[in-house]
Amino acid sequence: MPRETVYIGFGSNVGNRVDYCDRAVTLLSLLPHSQVSGISLLYETEPVNDGANPGDGWFLNGVVQLETDVTPQSLLSVLREIERSLGRDADNRSGPRTIDLDILFYGNRVINEPGLTVPHPRLHQRRFVLVPLSELDPLLIHPVMGHTVNQLLAGLNDPSEVRLLFPQPSTRYGSRPACSPPPSS
Numbered sequence: 001m002p003r004e005t006v007y008i009g010f011g012s013n014v015g016n017r018v019d020y021c022d023r024a025v026t027l028l029s030l031l032p033h034s035q036v037s038g039i040s041l042l043y044e045t046e047p048v049n050d051g052a053n054p055g056d057g058w059f060l061n062g063v064v065q066l067e068t069d070v071t072p073q074s075l076l077s078v079l080r081e082i083e084r085s086l087g088r089d090a091d092n093r094s095g096p097r098t099i100d101l102d103i104l105f106y107g108n109r110v111i112n113e114p115g116l117t118v119p120h121p122r123l124h125q126r127r128f129v130l131v132p133l134s135e136l137d138p139l140l141i142h143p144v145m146g147h148t149v150n151q152l153l154a155g156l157n158d159p160s161e162v163r164l165l166f167p168q169p170s171t172r173y174g175s176r177p178a179c180s181p182p183p184s185s
């Protein structure tokens with residue numbers, strides 16, 4: 001199985017959102033046969049009611065870029081497992097979520113299987129996905145729409161607000177404190 005570049009969207013709108021996002025990215029970075037190759041900044045985004053009913057809490061959203069040999073279906077199982085381990089309420093999936101993980105793109109593959117649609121069917125309508133994606137690869141081409149991420153963003157009809165989180169937390173992946181403090185020689 002050749003290595004593919006995959007984009008995974010993450011979002012949290014309940015509890016300690018920074019911590020949930022941080023843990024999700026950390027768990028993704030531990031995935032075998034995979035390497036995190038990019039992480040967007042974090043954005044504060046207005047909840048969008050396009051089918052789900054996530055409540056009033058604003059989201060933190062971002063996107064992770066991953067080079068991986070893990071198959072799309074296996075990756076989806078892993079994402080579900082991470083969601084479970086971070087306490088997402090499986091009985092009220094459409095409600096407020098500690099963490100939501102979506103496969104946005106899997107290389108340039110187009111997948112239409114029960115329970116898995118790639119590219120993610122709503123990504124081109126969502127500012128909170130396109131803004132962090134454009135940070136990682138503005139010229140990435142949507143294999144179904146035939147437009148780049150930046151073109152999709154320019155043509156977007158989504159009035160919901162997406163603000164860069166300021167200040168960006170210092171607890172993010174890659175900058176976690178070590179288990180024991182360094183020797184203070």
Ligand code: ADP
Pocket residue numbers: 052076093094100101102103104115116117118119120121
């Ligand atoms: P949403 O993320 O749209 O708010 P959920 O996280 O509850 O909704 O996902 C609903 C279902 O979407 C999941 O059971 C999953 O099987 C399915 N699904 C289809 N395509 C994808 C994808 N590309 N990434 C993640 N989940 C997907």
Ligand code: MG
Pocket residue numbers: 100101102
């Ligand atoms: Mg989801």
